[in-house]
Amino acid sequence: MSVSAIGGTREDMVGTAITSVGNTRGGPVRIPADRYWSAEFAEREHAHVWPRVWQVACSLDHVSQPGDIFEYRVGRYSVIIVRGRDGELRAFQNTCMHRGNVLCTGSGQEIKNLRCPYHGWMYDLRGQLTGVPSHKGFGENLNQEALALPPVQVDTWGPMVFVNLDPSAISLAEYLESVPQESSWLDLDSFQCYATIKTEAPANWKLVADGFSETYHLQALHREMLGSVDDIDASQQIWGHTGVSHQLYGVASPRLIKSDDQTIWDSFIITQGERMGITESCPAPEPAEGKTMMSVIADRIKRHHKESKGIDLDRWKSREIMELHQYNIFPNLTVLMTADLLQVLCARPGTTPDEAELVGMSFERERAGQERTRPLDVELPMDQASFGFVLDQDIDVLTDAQRGVHQPGFTHLNLSCEEARVINTHRNLERYLGIEPSEITGGPTPEGSN
Numbered sequence: 001m002s003v004s005a006i007g008g009t010r011e012d013m014v015g016t017a018i019t020s021v022g023n024t025r026g027g028p029v030r031i032p033a034d035r036y037w038s039a040e041f042a043e044r045e046h047a048h049v050w051p052r053v054w055q056v057a058c059s060l061d062h063v064s065q066p067g068d069i070f071e072y073r074v075g076r077y078s079v080i081i082v083r084g085r086d087g088e089l090r091a092f093q094n095t096c097m098h099r100g101n102v103l104c105t106g107s108g109q110e111i112k113n114l115r116c117p118y119h120g121w122m123y124d125l126r127g128q129l130t131g132v133p134s135h136k137g138f139g140e141n142l143n144q145e146a147l148a149l150p151p152v153q154v155d156t157w158g159p160m161v162f163v164n165l166d167p168s169a170i171s172l173a174e175y176l177e178s179v180p181q182e183s184s185w186l187d188l189d190s191f192q193c194y195a196t197i198k199t200e201a202p203a204n205w206k207l208v209a210d211g212f213s214e215t216y217h218l219q220a221l222h223r224e225m226l227g228s229v230d231d232i233d234a235s236q237q238i239w240g241h242t243g244v245s246h247q248l249y250g251v252a253s254p255r256l257i258k259s260d261d262q263t264i265w266d267s268f269i270i271t272q273g274e275r276m277g278i279t280e281s282c283p284a285p286e287p288a289e290g291k292t293m294m295s296v297i298a299d300r301i302k303r304h305h306k307e308s309k310g311i312d313l314d315r316w317k318s319r320e321i322m323e324l325h326q327y328n329i330f331p332n333l334t335v336l337m338t339a340d341l342l343q344v345l346c347a348r349p350g351t352t353p354d355e356a357e358l359v360g361m362s363f364e365r366e367r368a369g370q371e372r373t374r375p376l377d378v379e380l381p382m383d384q385a386s387f388g389f390v391l392d393q394d395i396d397v398l399t400d401a402q403r404g405v406h407q408p409g410f411t412h413l414n415l416s417c418e419e420a421r422v423i424n425t426h427r428n429l430e431r432y433l434g435i436e437p438s439e440i441t442g443g444p445t446p447e448g449s450n
């Protein structure tokens, strides 16, 4: 599939391998701007997207023990994820079959039953109705079996727990396409979640997710990164619901006219020095004969993990530590992975189309013999939440980005083939909402328009 196909339909894009730089024959891909603020469009997403897609709800560490429960909310939908006494993971719609009150809020441990706080109907951890107070009032033919909690599909990929409200949806394995197989060498099962941060973002959920779906913005928004990443040769691949970008760190961007080892070292410290345990600028170590700055940084990351955390990364080669794989799973999931890190970002709709909820989940390789334990979950206002130097820049731009898309002269986004994963989000949205591609691109771009 050639680069020029990127401007076409979703079917055209499936299986497409592209590099960051290239031309889209026929001009940019135009996407209507009102998808980012229209209440009517948001309502269509609530009706036709969120109840039908696989989405990350929590980590395995949130529900590792029998009796663990976790409430997942997306927009108006709420799902209870339960680890049963038999060790099975199950999920249910969070609604009591009496008069629809939600059964539980938040999360819990060592739970034996789910008891509705309104009138006291009781369910076991398999979702079966087991107790109805003043039973006689419902007549002799109350069929408790028929009043089990509505089940929700639940499955895992590595340490991530996914749910899908649609009982007839394709399996998670099918939905994730080639991604689990392509990333299997990373042994995701050995990552454990130690913390999550949730914050309100002042932008549409797609605007948040889009920022994690392209590297085109590195040269402007993340200039500090250019000393330590090759953003130009980062290859991308699009499947159907999924896409990926592979970015090599520990080398300078070809965009920089002048760079040396100190440039690479300084840039890496500023943008992700905590991976090496170094956050203050210092002279770059001299690479040994035949070694590069990339392998120096990889060795420092290994040493830091071994000395300060007892995590052994010796089985990984330098490139496996220094190449970041950024997977985007429709509609709202970004998974960042290298041999030493796993970070999950979920953008969910907020109360209005101008608001979103951003959840970041941080994982570490398990230490020998360490059981899964409940992560630290924090919820913070945006000005107090920190996701790291680079992601904070992504978040800081959201207020202005959302304000801009409202301007009456801005009718369409104009997307490059470098933004293929953003385009793919829209191609999938159109499929779920039943929008024909011809309706959106709307024929030739008017002269001088957006």
Ligand code: FES
Pocket (backbone or CB within 6 Å): 096, 097, 098, 099, 100, 101, 116, 117, 118, 119, 120, 121
């Ligand atoms: S709504 Fe749950 S018991 Fe009445």
Ligand SMILES: [Fe+2]
Pocket (backbone or CB within 6 Å): 211, 212, 217, 221, 222, 390, 391, 394
């Ligand atoms: Fe970014």
